[in-house]
Amino acid sequence: MTGTESRYRYIGRPMPVIEDRRFVRGRGRYINDLAMPAMLHLAVVPAPVAHARLLGVDASEALASPGVVTVLTGADLVTMMEPVPQELPLPDVIWYPLAVDKIRYAGEWVAAVVATSRAAAEDAAELVVIDFDELEPLVDPRRAMQPDAALLHEAQGTNVVWNERHTWGDVDGEFASADHVFEYSYRWNRHSGVPLETFGAIAQVDQTGILEIWASHQNPDIQQEAIRVMRTPKVKVHMDIDIGGSYGSKRGRKQMYLTAAAAIRTRRPVKFMEDRIENMQASDGHGPDRYYTVKVAASAEGMVRALDIDVIEDLGAYCGRGPRQITKPTSAVVGPYRIPAVRYGGYGVLTCKTNQVPFRGAGQSPHNFAIERTIDLLARDLGMDRVELRLRNYIQPEEFPYEIPGGAIYDSGNYPGAAELAMKQARFEDLLAEQAEARAAGRLFGIGTAGGIEPGGAAAEHGEGVRIEVDATGHVVATIGFQSAGQAHESMVTQLVCEELGVEIEDVIVQRGHGLGGIYAGAPTGSRMTQMLGTSIHQCAKKVRAKLTAIAAFTLEVEPDEIEINGTDYRVAADPSRKMTWQQLAKTAYGPRLKNPPGMEPGIVELNVYAGPDIVTKRKLTTGAKQFPTYAFDFHVVVAEVDPDTCEIKLRKYLVVHDCGTVLNPLVVDGFVYGGIGHGIGGAMYENFAYDENGQLMAVSFMDYLMPTAAEVPTVELHEQCTPTPLHPYGAKGAAEGAYMTAPAAIASAIEDAVAPLGVRITEVPITPQLIFDSITAARSNA
Amino acid sequence: MVEPARFPITLTVNGMPHSVTVEPRRTLLDCLRDDLVFPGTHVGCEHGVCGCCNVIVDGALVRSCLMLAVQADGADVETIEGVGTEDELSPIQEAFCARHAMQCGYCTPGMVMTLEDLLRSNPQPSEEELVDAVSGNLCRCTGYQQILQAARSVIADNAAKAGQA
């Protein structure tokens, strides 16, 4: 938008973020800051082993411990609630917040102690005695898939709960006629969002019998699920606290239900604030955990003709939301490439680990990693330039809307444009010269590139609602149905209300609601809020303007279509001196009925729910494929250097070109891009929820789960390209996930390029000094 | 088990004296948050890695999860609630807002305390000193870029002021 006069007053401007003023003073209000009178505290008892038959839980000593009010076990919960719903309909995979008949992973919660303080609850939790009979720990999904492996859920008859394979296009024909066929394998180890705030919940039954729940939960649609699970329609999930980070992972459903059960049992408010170990071991918060096999068919010129992608996904002990992360990539299964035929499928396998959560991109990041690694390795094996191979295979700007195998339609994009801009800004030629010099001096200096697609607007068929009220003094109250975790939603809503209604920032109040507040709210997932809520505000504001126009027309005695809006003035187009100001309109709407058009409801209160564009809601795709409304793109250039002596890896340069169409607020979108790269560096080089062979999680603290600090993240140079989407009133696409979706691929590309002279290929994340050492050692012994 | 004795302590928080009786096992973090109700200091890991709970005790930056409340008897403690006012933010807080140096805000109080501590003793740190200081606090949202941008802007202002003086 730079360089041209914007048609917007607020959109595109770096608007200071409203939420920041409270956060810098420590005045954010998070779940851990809430306290109720006479509130009790809950601590859980973790299972000591990974897989066992649960023979008994003896809480007698714990119950006698000072301050203890009650102890809940799985057996109690079975009588109090329905099982926690899972992604797939699996009647024989039954999941409760506390283990019932079996222990299925180390750290799984077996009992919950409720006491007058958290310390007292922890004291007593140590006194709970668990009687169990150990079974084979299932740590590797490839083992768990075998017919003789122990079964995690015996009644299910198998540990494989998702097994699909979809063929789109003439895959077999392309492979049969291809000039070149290569096969590569990749390993994506577990990491996740790991917010600095653990999950917390408070529950109480209010004086009217309503079960109230406050939680650091990101998704308002939990209200409907809570009603079913807790077997009562009288549920009120509050959505008005600040969440200390989520990235998709704050969905502690079992935590909320457990806390609710404790509140119902004790008839007192109960708080459960996970500690870090509870969070790491058993919060159902881990991300994808995959083994990939990718076959690629290519022509002699390097045109990719077909991909055959096989995924083994380690879901953890219950189905949770994991399978969603396997299927999401079908919405962008070919990435930015013009590939006519794809086979995609694999296995979702239950193992002795905590459940997956859909973390930032819901499985797209490993998918992009697999695609971009494949392109790099194909280039290597064909002896072609990696960037040239990409440019040759990209979908071209004039080809949009573009239908990919499976049927998803990409709305718009300019992939070569972004790539070329990145190369230019990075002075790619200079980098190559620098690399030649470094290599000549014996240094391991690598340049990496990767581009990635960010599908935006997840599950658009679920609506997103807003209520806009203009009170009698002209202030605007916008009520939304969810609380946010750093996405600056209050600022976005304010900005759009100002843009649409012409009011000033200080005239707008954004209110966050609750489950009984009458706002249809889905979930801030899949980069959808600017898409969904943004469009909803646009539509709702139109209703407000229509009503104000009707009042103005009635008062000024003209037809509504003779009214034009100038800022906040509603005036007669033919005679602008005849007008009603905003304050006059607001006062009139709440004033004597005779001053309002006949039959019009008094007041200005408009409700709107937007359900997504027709391309998502009115098209049926091939079985197995998904469609998102918009597709953003980014292209990364990374320079990495590996110390040949110590195998330490340093990122020397990081440049990204980001294209999410219209940027509403650059301060916010830049932050998403930077933050995504931070997560990408973590996943690519540092973070790993590794389990030992007995199924014990080895990274249960921040001493072992290594999130990058400021010293590990290089300065990121960010450039924008703007290819607006036709599917959004302002042309904006989703933006919060893309950089994370592409960064691991770009970093792997750079590190591989650094060690390529030693014959090393990078096919796994995290890429640690240990991995480099092992790879170099292996390459030397092969040579 | 025999209840351990509880200890009466008196400490100054943000300039105001407070008296409270604590179990020896109570961390300064929990005491500040739950006994004295300064909830701006956040709980991140409770094992000294994340920096969410950083406060300034007797002029030195510390992890309040790695200090017992009984050890703060007689101490002068400064928390995020004592930095800036509603009407006048500190320069670091102001720069954090201007550059959007946060997203979820959870690490922000600890991060602000770290930078307050750094810039009070060293108003113009080098880039290396700045990154080293910030590396003691984890942020999960920002990739640190806008945090460092904000800090650099304050450092540049400090340099300009020093140049004028």
Added chain:
Amino acid sequence: MKPAPFDYHRATDVDDAVAALHEVEDGKAIAGGQSLIALLNLRLARPELLVDLNPLSDLDYIEPTQDGGLVIGAMTRQRSLERSTLVRDRCPIMHEAMPLVAHAAIRNRGTIGGSLAHADTGSELCTISLAVDARMRVRGTNGDREIKAAEFFDGPLTTVLEQDEILTEIVVPPPPARSGAAFAEVSRRRGDFALAGVGGVLGLGNDGRVTHARLSYTSLGPTALRSPHAEESLLGNHLNDEAIEKAASVVGEDLSPSDDLHATAAFRLHLARALTKRVLHTAAQRAAT
């Protein structure tokens, strides 16, 4: 993640602390507490009594000795060591390593005595105490004694201190004549415990041959370790590439690293060799100037 209950005693002086520890089965002295309180919070340490040494401000000092060395009070904060010009001048290897110890907020509380008594194999200060032949002065119910660093560390998180003994002072002898020292480590992130660390102190004779050699190691065994084989191989030789290669090649004789989540024993040994060379080159350069 709250500690198990414990009693607390605020020491009034060293003798009082010793007496308090003597009275109980399972008492523990707390200095900076930067490792201990984390372990308490995780319930991995659960003493019945904590004896707080923080009131003993008379144990917070860095003083020069006549012979060119230092005496350092056990309650001296790591941050003070980092900023001390005396440490910089008289124990440059400690000065070099201090910024690598965790982060500023930790060093503000953490003490030299606490680090040494905690005896973590990942502790830079333990490694340095070996490299500089420090001596630990301790007081217990049975009186005072002095323990050489080489005899102080006894195993994982264990020293030869008795249950009722307290480390009060660390004696740092002066560097040998014509000496050079260096410390280097590899850690996953800034401030993390090292995957491997090496401290080296060399002294050269007038003919340029090595007359004094100390090489000590972080995270390469159950506790901080020296490599007598490598030290031995250097003595009497000029510090050329060949001697340095030779020394690095024999360190494995003395080290016994183990596998963990972050590095295998084999990789740690590789790092020990690589860092040994790096440290020896730097130390040689420094000795020559």
